[in-house]
Amino acid sequence: MAEGSARGRAAVVNTPADIAASPLGRYRSLVDDWDAFVASLCRPLPGCVWANPTRIGVDALAGLLAEQGVAAAPVPGLPGALAVPASFRAGQQWWYCVGLAHAQEVVSQIPALLMDLAPGQRVLDLCAAPGGKTAQMAFALGNRGTLIANDLSFMRIKSLQGNLDRLGVVNVTTTCSDGANWPSASGQFDRILVDAPCSSEGTLRRNVSLLQRLDHANSERLGPRQRALLRKAVQRCRPGGRILYSTCTFAPEENELVVADILAEHPGELRLIEVSIPGFLTQPGITAWGDKTLSPELALCHRFWPHHNDTGGFFIAVLEKSPACLVEPQPTQAVGSEIGNAEWLAGLDAKYGFAEGYWGQYRVNRQTRRGLHLMAADHAPPAAPKAEGSGLFFHRTNVRPPKPTTAGALLVGRDATRFRLELTETQRDAYMRRETFEPTPEQASAMPRGQIIVSYLGYVLGVAIFHRSGVIESQFPRRWSGCAAGPQAPATARDLPADALG
Template sequence: MATAVFERYRTIIDDWEAFQAALARPQPATLRVNRLKADPGALRTRLEERGFRLEPYDWYPDLWRVVEEPFPPALTLEHWLGWFYLQEAAAAVPVLALDPRPGEVVLDLSAAPGGKSTQMAERMGGRGMVVANDPDPRRLAALAHNLQRLGITMAVVTRADGRQFPGGVAFDRVLVDAPCSAEGNARRSARAREGAGRHQRRRLPAVQEALLRRGLALARPGGVVVYSTCTFAPEENEAVVDRILREAEGAVRLEPLPPGLPGTAGVTAWEGRRFRPEVELCRRLYPHHLDSGGMFVARLRKEGPVPWEEPGGPGAVPPGGAGPGGGPDGVGWQAADAGLREQVVAWFRQEFGLDEAVLAGLYAYSSEGQGIWLASLPRIPGWEERWSVGLRLVRAHGATWKPTSFGLVQWGSAATRNVVDLEKEALRALLEGRQVTPPPGAPLERRGWVVLRYRGYAVGCGFWDGERLRSALPQERAGELRSILAR
C-alpha cells in the first residue's frame, strides 16, 4: 500500500485516516487564473460553457478546483493562449507566503518549470523584476516556454547553480523552492509513492541548506525569504530551517505566514531531536487539507548581514538606477537598446499595421543569434548566467526577421495588415502541414510573414507565397493547437 512508506510520519500528521484516504484518490486538476491576460469572470464563464465545473478556493479566489471536466483543461484554447496555469493548490502557497509586491526585485532560485515564477509576476501586476533561475538547460526550456506562454515581460531567466548564484543585486524577496525527495507528489507520481531512501535523506539537506544560505545572502536587509519543499520529511524541512536559524542567530527571524493561508503548524521535535520553538511558525500542508499534494513552507525575515554573506552584502543597485553600475560583486547593469526598439517597432508597423501603442512601455534587447526580446525592464543585470529576458518578439532570419509564435500571440491580435482570419478546418489543415488558399478579402499586401488569427486571437505565424498560405508555427506549438482543435 502506498501509505506504508509514510508510516514514519503517523505521529506528526494531524489526521492519519484522512491522509491515507487522500493518497488513495486521484488528485483533481486545479488552475490559477493569469490576470495579466484574462479576466477571471470571463474565463470562468467560457470554461463553464464548455462543460467544466469550477470551485474557487476561499483563501485564493483565483485558484480553481476542477470539479467536473469534459476533457483535460490543458486541451483548451484558453490554456494555450496563457489565460491560466495548471498548478496544484498546495504549490500556490509558497508565493502567497512570499507576498511579492509591484515594483520589487524578486528571485526564484529554483524556478523550473515556472509555476511559481509566473505566479510571482502575476501577483506583482507585471511591475518590477522577477529573476527566474534554474541550473538545468532541459528544465530551462520548460521555464522559458511557460513564461512566454503567460506573457511575462518582466522576467530575467538565468542558468546558474543556485548555491553559487551571482551577487551584486539586493533582492526584496527570494523564493527557495528547494529540490527535495518530493513525497508530497505521491498522488501523481509512482516514484514519490516509493518514499525517500536513507541516502536521499542524508544527501538532500546539505543541498537545501546551501540554497537557503545563498537565498538569505542575496536578500536585502529587511527582505523576505521563503523556503519551501514538496516533501513530508522533517529532515528536509524543520531541521533545515532550525539549523539556519542557529547559524544566523540575530540576523534572521522566522515569521508567521500571512493570515488565511491553509496548513498545520511545523513540528518542533523529530526522532529525538528538538528544534527551536519558533519553528512551529512553519506551515505543513498534507494532501487531505486541500485535496492536493503536500508542501512545507517557512517565511524568514533577514534583519541583518548573515555570517556567510560576502563583505558589503548582496549589493543595492536598483534596476532603474542612473547608468550602469556595480554592486560589491562587480555586476553591471545593461541598458535596453533604444535604437533597436525603434527599428523593431517600425518593422512591425510596416509588416502588420500594428499601432506603436501596442508595444508601449517595452524595451528591446538583442541576443546574438537568438533574435530580439521585449521586456518591461529599462535595464537588467549584466550577469554572464543570463539566459533570456522578457518575451522574444522576432528571430533572426537571413537579412530580416521572423516573428515568433509567442510574440504574435502576445501582440499580434491587433494586426490590420498581412493577417488572415481562419476557420477551424483551414487552421487544422495548416497545422497538419498542408497549404491553403487565404479566404477572400484577407488584407494580404505582399508575400511574406502573416499573422494567423482564430476566433479573433492571434495564434502564430504563417507564410504567404502570393497564392498559398502555410503555417510557420513551431512543431510543438502546432501539435498542441491541433489537439485543441480536435475537441
C-alpha cells in the first residue's frame, strides 16, 4: 500500500487490493455494491463548509468562494452547507478564521438535523470535541438556552472552545468529565447526543494511513465504553426525550450490537424511532451479524456507506425514552460574578456606541481574573460537573486600556456605531497576517486614534490599534493567524480545519 503524505493527501493512496485484504473485507456481505464501495474508499473525500447562520447567508458565502475561483455547490439535505473540492483548504481562508463558516464533513452534519432541536430545550453533547456538532446544535437552539459540551480530554475541550469562540456561540457550557460517569446532579436533558469514540473506519478517505492500523480487535475493545456512554445517556434523558447515538465506523460491534444491548437493558423504557433523512441514500441497520440475530427494530438505524452519497462512512440510531419514566429536578450552578460589571459595559457603550439596553440579551459575568464572559441570558449550567467555561470570553479587563477579545469583537462588533473601520482587501490580508499597515488618506482623516474594530465587506475581522504615528497595528490572535492571506502555502497539519470531520 502506498504511503500517504501531506503533499499528496488528496491523491489516491490506497488500492482496491489494499481494501480487500484489510479487515474491511469482512463487510463484503453487508455492502450492496462491493466494487463501488472499494472504489469510493480509494478517492479523496470532498470538502464541505457551512455558513454561520448568525453572520452570513449561504448565498453570500458561495459568493465569497466564487470570487476566489472555487466551485461550490449546495449539498442536498443540508441547508446552509456547500460542497467544495477535496483540495480546498478552508482553514486558511480569512472568512473561515473570522467565523463566517465552519468546515465539517457532510455525514457529520446529519446528527444535529435529526435531534429535533428547538429553543428552550436542555441539551447534552456527551462526547463533544472538536465541536462542529456542538456549534450546529447551539445555532439550532437559537444561540440561547442551555447546551452542555462535554469531553474526557482537557486539550480537546480547549480546541472545542476555540471553535465555539470563533463562531460566536454563547449558549454552551464546556465540561471535562468522563461521560460514562456523568453525574446525576446534572439533572435530565431533553436531547442527548452520543457521538461515541470509535474505530473510525468511516474516515478512511480523509485519513488514508488508517488502513494500516485497522484491527477487528479495536471494535471489541471499544464496545464496552460505547455501551457505558449510551447507558448513561438513557439515565440522563428526560421522559419523552430523544437520544442520538452515532459513530463513524462500519463495525456492527460498535453500532447495532451496542444499540441492541442497551434496548435489551431497558425494556419498555426505550425505543428506536423512525427518522427521515431527505437528500441522502442510506441502508437500514443490520438485524443479523455472525451468529447473532437482532431484533427487527434495529432496521430503523441508518448506515451511510461512502459510495452512496460520496461521503465518509457513518452510523446513526435515534432513540426515544418513554414518557412514563420518572422526571427529575434540574439543579443549576451559579457561574461567575456579576458584581461591578456595569461599569465595564458602560465603558464599551461610551467608546463603541452600542444601543441602549444592548447587553440585556446576555448574562455578563466574570469567570476569571482576565475579564468578562458573555452568556445567553437564559443559559443555566447544571449543578455538576464543574464547568470549564460558560459562554464566550469577550472583554479583557486586566490590560490598560481594556479591550474586547477577538471573539468578542466578532460577536458584538457589527453592532458598534463608532471606532469601526472598513479595510481594503490589501489591508485585510495584512491584518490577518498580524502586520502593521498604513491607512488610506481617507481612513486617516475620518478615524480617531486608538483601539478600533476593523471589518471587510461589512464582516468584522477583530480589533486593531490606530497609533498616533499614523499606522494600524493588527491585534489578530497569533493562534488564529494560520490563515494564509494571498497564495496558499503547502498544506501542513496546522492548515487543516480543526473540525473537518466532527
